[in-house]
Amino acid sequence: MLFSRALIPTTKEAPADATNASHILLARAGYIRKVGAGIYDYLPLGYRVLRKIEGIVRAEMDRAGALEILMPALLPGEYFKETGRWDVYGPTLFRIKDRKGGDYHLGPTHEEIVTDIARREIRSYRELPKSLYQIQVKFRDEPRPRGGLLRCREFLMKDAYSFDADEEGARASYETMRKAYVSIFDRMGLRYRMVQADSGAIGGSTSAEFQVLVDSGEDAIVACGVCDYAANVEVATVKAKHDGAAAPTSEPVARVHTPGHGSIDEVTAFLGVPRTAMLKSLLYVAGEAVVMAVVRGDHDVNEVRLARTLGVDEVFLATEADVEKATGAKVGFAGPVGFKGRVVVDRAASLVGAGVTGANETDHHLKNVRFGRDFEGEVADIRLAATGDGCPSCEGGTLTSYRGIEAGHIFILGTRYSQAMGATYIDEKQQQRTLVMGCYGIGVSRLVATAIEQHHDDNGIAWPMSVAPYQVHLVTIGREESVLRAARELHDGLEAEGIEVLWDDRDERPGVKFKDADLIGVPLRATVGAKGLAGGNVEVKPRSEPDPKNAELVPVAGAVKVLADRVRAALQTGG
RNA sequence: CGGGGCGUAGCGCAGCCUGGUAGCGCACUCGGUUCGGGACCGAGGAGUCGGAGGUUCAAAUCCUCUCGCCCCGACCA
DSSP: OBBSSSSSOOOOOOOOTOHHHHHHHHHHHTTEEETTTTTTEHHHHHHHHHHHHHHHHHHHHHHHOOEOOOOOOOEHHHHHHTHHHHHHGGSSSSSSETTTTEEEESSSHHHHHHHHHHHOOOOOGGGOOOEEEEEEEEEESSSSSBGGGOOOSSSEEEEEEEEEEEHHHHHHHHHHHHHHHHHHHHHHHHHHEEEEOOOOOOSSEEEEEEEEEEETTEEEEEESSSSSOOTTTOOOOOOOOOOTTOHHHHEEEEEEETTOSSSSHHHHHHTTGGGGGGGGEEHHHHHEEEEEEEEEOOOOOOHHHHHHHHHHSEEEEHHHHHHHHHSSSSSTTTOTOOSSSSSEEEHHTTOSEEEEEEEEEEEEEEEEEEEEETTOOOOOOOOOOOTOOSSSSSOBEEEEEEEEEEEEEEEEEETTHHHHHEEEOOOSSSEEEEEEEEEEEEHHHHHHHHHHHHHTTTTTEEEOOOSOOOOOOEEOOOOHHHHHHHHHHHHHHHTOOOOOOOOEEEEEHHHHHHHHHHTTTEEEEEEHHHHHHHEEEEEEETTTTTOOOGEEEEGGGGHHHHHHHHHHHHHHHHH
16 A cells, blocks of 8 residues: 555644543544544544454354354444333443334343244254344433543444353353453453453343553453452452451440541541551441441452442432431541441451541540450451452462453343343253353444554554554655655565565655654554665565664565464464 | 543644634654664645533633533443
């Protein structure tokens, strides 16, 4: 491809609304343009990358035996009404009325629609198992689209669904998909971790997320340094230790005046006690009830685990007014002693020997507070795991925190949708049984941005080979006949080898071309100029090498082979 | 949903407080000089000042309403 004939509108400055590295670079390098909040054009380079990722995903899905289909993006409301999600999904669903006033919506996910296919077309156990997938645009009216392609309102997703005769079959399908996902992320050259995850609103039992490790990621995960335990902090447990817990005190509870000192920091400073002696008491609204969660002062509440413990879908931090009503004191002075209501105590907090906590009276705290003597409550693991915590699944392992971007999520759904929609089959004994389902998503368009978050530097993008829009960026310096001829031969030779070449043939100064090449991020750069050509060479430099002086001199005659071999080698090793 | 902010040329911004000729940088066009890491000189083109209404002799600027967008938080297969 000739740069002069392409549409690659690079800019020096990024749009003011771009804050993530990937968003800034995608915009500056001319991959995408914003059309509306969370809605983007894919310009030629962006679309090439999207299709590369799509291609890898498709190949691995096919290899795993899944069958590609395409379901509508525009959906009649009846399907979501059938499973109750029309009401449950809330404002995130893009709802539409047709001219006759009928309810429609844009598909945010397709469990109902695929289950409808299954109930109509799958009759017998002989047809099982079956996995169907599609690569389709999805729509979610996100409360806050952000990060360019990281969180869009319209985005491209691969979603797959498995149908099995029983749980055991579903587990096998899940395992097949897990392996396919590993292949996909390996081929994309990403550093990632598969972690235990919350199944969330979609339901289901077993689930795992594929988290691409990026410091700027939205999700927090913890992983053990010894065994293979890794989990989203939402569901991570920790091994309770007695660290920082003093011996149980025999002193009686004492009321202390702490005027205006409501926060953990203020109270520890004012009373001169360590954070580990604080019993942090937070009020949550769970359904109709107001519940108190007690964790140690140096810990944070894990709201997902708290909700699971309480047996509700989700909990919300109580408002100031709720807190004052429930405790009779201003925020910052709540405590479990004498609290009238359900109290959940984190295991670590239950071991604090002489705790300091709110007195349920404004400007007062209590000290020498002990669980079991001074207050009661259910003990559960309800705190967020953090670096340094003990691994829950092995002896001696320690957890480390990472940030990640959720790029894939696999679930065993069970019969939630098949049951609700009557998707059944006839088994060997002529018995009608309910299909057992799994679902498996990959954020294809999100991966475009995710790959950049992990592969860029100050000058621009540095694509892994497998997803790069072109594989070789050919830069010509000057317009001498000899230069153009050598470049033409290199360009044509590479294309004949099936290598994707972008030839910057523009009448621009070298600096401009080099800056654009770094920005665009094609993994291999080949420079043809009079200087190198005088010695019969072209200069080859990988994008990952920052210093142009380290470019390698390759004889013109062998340059096609050298470059083609490098491209193929990179594709072999993943990235 | 709570808090904060922004809409002026394709992009980044100034001008608004204190009403009176719409400006700067980049990009773009033309001419010339340059040419291995975002050149220089000269000359140009390009803007319903987000929209509607109001105040005024006069509105980018003041007032009211409205639409869009961004940031932090909440939320999020």
